[in-house]
Amino acid sequence: MPSYSADPRTLASIDGLDSWPERQLIDLRELQLPDRRCLVVSPVPLSDICLDAVLELLPAAQTRWLRGRLQCIALHDRSAQSLTEKLLARPQLLADLQRQLPPGSRLSAYAIGPAEERLAQHLQLCVDGTPHHLSHWGSKAGSAALFQEIGIPHPRTTALCRTLGELAEALEHLMLEHPGITGVVIKLNRMAGGRGNAPLPLDLGGWRQRSEGLRRAQLLRALEQLPMPLPHWREELQAEGAIAQEWIASRSPHSPSVQLWIDQQGSVALVSTHEQCLGGIHRQSFEGCRFPASHRYRSALIAAGLRVGEALAAKGCRGSVLIDWLATREGSAWTLWGMEINLRKGGTTHPFQLAATATGGQLNSETGELIGADGSGIVYEACDSWRLPKGKGLLPEQWLDAVIRRKLYFNRSRLSGCIPHRLGALSEHGLLGVTVIGRNRREASALIQQLQDVAASLQN
Structure with missing residues (x-):
């Protein structure tokens, strides 16, 4: 059930939302086990080309054999x-599903x-x-509280606020108590993808020189002019709150x-580390990633991530966990700042699963490296x-044909090449997702450049 729950206005602002379920199709790797069946629910029909793009990655399995256990x-x-x-x-469809799904689904x-x-609960699913x-x-507020609780360095943060007045009061207290703060970001508490992050448009150095009354008035004006990407952010503030950080x-x-998995017994396992590529108007939005994270701090990153995972497991959290960090350097020393915890799948989940499945790779949990089937x-x-x-206007078949003819698929x-996803967003929105696998960073970057050349040469 590749569902994204949010305010309908937020969902309406996401280009190509109907294609997002394609990211979770990598779960079809379960079909490699002969006793498994998979049932996928989507808002619009999934094309054969989208399904085959995933099924053909599964090693030593015929697509027709897999399709027989896929609905x-x-x-x-x-x-x-x-x-x-x-x-x-x-309700009629739910009743049909209830009859189909065996115990233990x-x-x-x-x-x-x-x-x-x-x-x-309705379908008696685990x-x-x-x-x-x-x-x-x-x-956002819970992440900051957990980092504080276990002693992870993190940005100083206000309490959760639900009005502009509360935010102004909390901000004033934070910035007067910590005069070294030179900038602030406002973050909607439960907004994903950077849509709820915006820098405060205020010169804090000059602000501190003002009188008490002018300080509060300036803060309120700056908050009212907040360049938040989400148009209805004030309603989201009232409903779910926000923090200043x-x-x-x-x-x-x-x-x-860092991506972790917490099993039903509470055991924590490393899944992957990545370098995130951020963009958008404030460079706060996830646009892509590189695997693995930099070797300069990867060991420390893994250790810190597992500390957070153990604390979450002790509180009862289970399943996928993604932890975002900021790495800064003073001389040769790196500091890892805990920024955000996501108790869900995310933009780094499916690329790793795609790469591991396609290459037969296994993660070395000590080094964070993915080792292919050939070592x-x-x-x-x-x-x-x-x-x-x-x-x-470009059809998925046209894109794939161009990539395959240039031997980039x-x-x-060779255990290298590109794997596309979100093919369903191509013709309507001109959008595509892609994971480019290589033996080293140079090869992966060269493949990206070649794909960009292909894109520039195509005519719809």
């Missing part, structure tokens, strides 16, 4: 509502919210994920992440929303 259900509903809510509103979801819990009543630990200044900041190291670069200059014998 796809499309709701034919493009409204701006979460996919799970759409399914819950169809599991729900694989992007995140576990109230709707997913209702669905799991769930791998953090119960919704613990979702606070995956919010110190801006960590650095000449060359890095944005690594060589594997690296990759991935982009979630690559906007092709001439992509609108993933080659199992």
Whole structure:
């Protein structure tokens, strides 16, 4: 159930939302086990080309054999509502599913919210994920509280606020108590993808020289003019709250992440580390990633990530955990700042699963390296929303044909090449997702350049 739960206005602002379920199709790797069946629910029909692009990656398995145990259900509903809510509103379909699903069936979801819990209860499904009543630990305020609790360096942060007046008061207290703070970011508590982050448009040095009354008035004016990417951010502030957080200044900041898995017994395992590529108007939005994270601080990153995972497991969190960090350097010393915890799947989840499945790779949990079936190291670069200059109107088949003819598609014998996803967003939105696998960083970067050349040469 690759559902993303959010305010319908937020969902409506995401280009190509209907293609997001394609990111979770890598879960079809379960079909390699002969006793497994997979049932995929999507808002619109998934094309054969999207399904085959994943199934053909599975080693030593014929696509026809896998297809026999795969069922796809499309709701034919493009409204701006979460996919799970759409399914819950169809009692006849739920009754059909209830008859089909045997005891012990599991729900694989992007995140576990109230709707997913209702669905799991109705269909008697087991769930791998953090119960919704613990979702606070995956919010902005909860992340800061956990980092504080276990002694992880993190930006100084206000308490959770639900009005501009509360934010102004909390900000004033924070900045007067810590005169070294030179910048502040406002973050909506439960907004993903950087859509709820915006820097405060205020010169804090000059602000501190003002009288008490002028200080509060200036803060309120700056908050009212906040350049938040989300148009309805004030309603989101009232509903879920927001925090203000110190801006960590650095000449060359890095944005690594750690992905963990917490099993039902509470054991924590490393899944991957990445360098995140951030963009958007404030350079706060996830656009892609590189695997693995830099060797300069990877060992420390893994250790810190496992500390956070153990603390979350002790609180009852389960399933996928993604932890975002900021890495800054003073001389030769690196500092890792805990920035955000996500108790869900994310933009780094499917690229790693794609690469590991396609290459037969195994993670070395001590070094964080992915070792291919032939014993060589594997690296990759991935982009979630690559906007092709001439992509609108281009059919997925045309894109794949151009890539295959230039021998850029993933080659199992070489363990390198590109794997596309979000093919369903190409023609309508000119968007594509892609994971480019190489034996080393130079090869992966060269493949990215060749793909860009292909994109520039295509005519829709």
